Amino acid sequence: MENENFDLDYEIEKAMEKAESIDKYKKIIRIALGKWLKNLQSGQIKLDKVSDLKILIEADLMLKDIEN
Template sequence: MKNTNKRSLSEYDEQDLIKQYEIEKAENILQLKSKYRKIVNAGIASWVKDFQAGQIKIDTVDDLKKLIELDLQLQNDDQD
């Protein structure tokens, strides 16, 4: 005997599932951005510490600039 029962979702259920998926996706992105910002901030703090200790010279600020730009980009993405 062949089972011919099919389960279908109502339009409301489908929209609800899509909304739930989008919310979970957005939450995951926010969590990742938060983790990335912590890494960037730790990198900035480490750079400043090394600079203050005289281990980094002024001609190597490009790494700090990249970290700051990344942090600003992550902040701007959060505001959009």
């Protein structure tokens, strides 16, 4: 019984650490995306090719997958 409680506590701790890491990643991504969008709007970054759009879409899908 005591071993089961230890295992449960360990699993809860690991799940909380993972959730905290994901929250940190999301914050970093939001900041980076904000800077990227400013650069896109100012013309420093250009979407010239279909591959540029493809990369952007794939990144968006990846971020949505992380959120779930």
